[in-house]
Amino acid sequence: MKFSIQINEGPYQHQASDTAYQFTKAALAAGHEIFRVFFYHDGVNNATRLAVPPQDDRNIGKLWQELGKENNLDMVVCIAAAQRRGMMDADEAKRQGLDTDNIAAAFRISGLGQLIEAGINSDRLVVFGA
Amino acid sequence: MAIKKFMYINRKAPYGTIYALESLEVVLIGAAFDQDVSLAFIGDGVYQLVKGQNTQAIGQKNFSPTYAALGDYDVNKIYVEKESLEERGLTLYDLQHLVWEDEDEDWAEKDSIRLVSRSELADVIDEQDVILSF
Numbered sequence: 522m523k524f525s526i527q528i529n530e531g532p533y534q535h536q537a538s539d540t541a542y543q544f545t546k547a548a549l550a551a552g553h554e555i556f557r558v559f560f561y562h563d564g565v566n567n568a569t570r571l572a573v574p575p576q577d578d579r580n581i582g583k584l585w586q587e588l589g590k591e592n593n594l595d596m597v598v599c600i601a602a603a604q605r606r607g608m609m610d611a612d613e614a615k616r617q618g619l620d621t622d623n624i625a626a627a628f629r630i631s632g633l634g635q636l637i638e639a640g641i642n643s644d645r646l647v648v649f650g651a
Numbered sequence: 652m653a654i655k656k657f658m659y660i661n662r663k664a665p666y667g668t669i670y671a672l673e674s675l676e677v678v679l680i681g682a683a684f685d686q687d688v689s690l691a692f693i694g695d696g697v698y699q700l701v702k703g704q705n706t707q708a709i710g711q712k713n714f715s716p717t718y719a720a721l722g723d724y725d726v727n728k729i730y731v732e733k734e735s736l737e738e739r740g741l742t743l744y745d746l747q748h749l750v751w752e753d754e755d756e757d758w759a760e761k762d763s764i765r766l767v768s769r770s771e772l773a774d775v776i777d778e779q780d781v782i783l784s785f
Contacts, residue, residue: 527783529670562673601676633680640781641655641684651663651670651785 523554525639530650531563532581533574537650538567542584544647549592557595557639558585560628562651565603568596570625586627596628597635655780656687661696662784665715666706671699672714674785679717682724689728689779690721691772697735700746700764715747722751727763734769 526545530537545555560567572582589596598608603624604617610630614622624630640646659678663670681688692700699715706713721727729749736742749763767775776782 529785561677562669602673633677634683636677636783637657637681637684637686640657640783641652641686646781646783648782648784 522548522644523556523642524548525556525643525646526558527636527639527646527648528558528560528564528567528650529562529648531566532572534563535650538564538581538585539579541647541649542581542588544649545594546588549588555592555594556643557597557635558589559636559639560596560598561602561633561636563606564650565598565606565608568598568603568608568624568628571623582625586625589627594627597631598624598628599636600630600632603630654685654687656689656778657681657781657783658689658691658776658779660691660693660776660782660784661699662694663699664695665699665701665704666709666711670785671696672712674783675714675717677783677785678721678726679724682721682726688726689730689775690726691730691732691776693732693735693772695735695739697731697739697741697746700729700731700749701741702745702747718747718749722749722763725751727751727761728765729763730765730767730772730775732769732772733766736766 526541528538528541532538574580609622610624611622661674665671704713704715750760751763752758753761
């Protein structure tokens with residue numbers, strides 16, 4: 522089956538991202554396809570490359586980055602939600618005249634149309650959080 | 652590709668959290684994709700449609716006028732759960748009068764809001780292909 526995943530909550534504050542990660546990993550292990558992982562609302566904060574959680578805890582952002590790289594996942598951060606929360610990739614930071622960027626390379630920034638397209642192209646869109 | 656039935660389920664009050672505003676942003680972008688779109692308002696989500704909102708005292712943007720524009724985006728199936736209104740002491744008359752113009756009937760103005768019971772709404776939800784809940 523072809524799944525898309527929507528994550529609506531930030532890391533640590535809420536379990537949504539952890540659960541979505543476990544679901545995505547399990548779906549891939551069972552041979553399913555992940556069309557896209559879309560980060561919305563505070564979910565965009567999962568894409569930061571600057572999180573430093575305590576060493577005895579999981580690093581949710583890093584787990585996503587590794588899973589994304591290993592499986593060539595299309596991990597999309599909503600640009601509108603990202604901009605209001607100060608999440609920028611290098612291109613966007615430059616365009617906005619900001620002095621730094623904070624989105625990890627495993628993610629890409631794009632519009633909400635990508636979420637709708639994921640709904641159209643997937644057998645199931647599974648929403649985590651909110 | 653076949654048209655899918657998309658439903659946006661709105662469950663939260665308009666202010667206090669950003670879910671309502673960012674749900675509306677998805678609806679507006681999604682309208683460009685020519686899918687079969689409907690909205691549902693349940694629980695505290697019914698407050699999103701209350702008329703006469705004034706956000707001056709909380710220093711936030713009042714985005715409620717945007718709901719009146721949904722008809723122009725061909726978003727004209729707006730389900731409001733009757734029990735959710737009643738539980739909050741609201742009636743249909745406390746909500747904005749949302750309308751759309753029917754191209755097939757000489758642009759006749761029609762109501763967008765469909766007041767449905769909890770069990771009727773469950774049947775509508777059951778018919779959907781994609782559900783986005785906020």
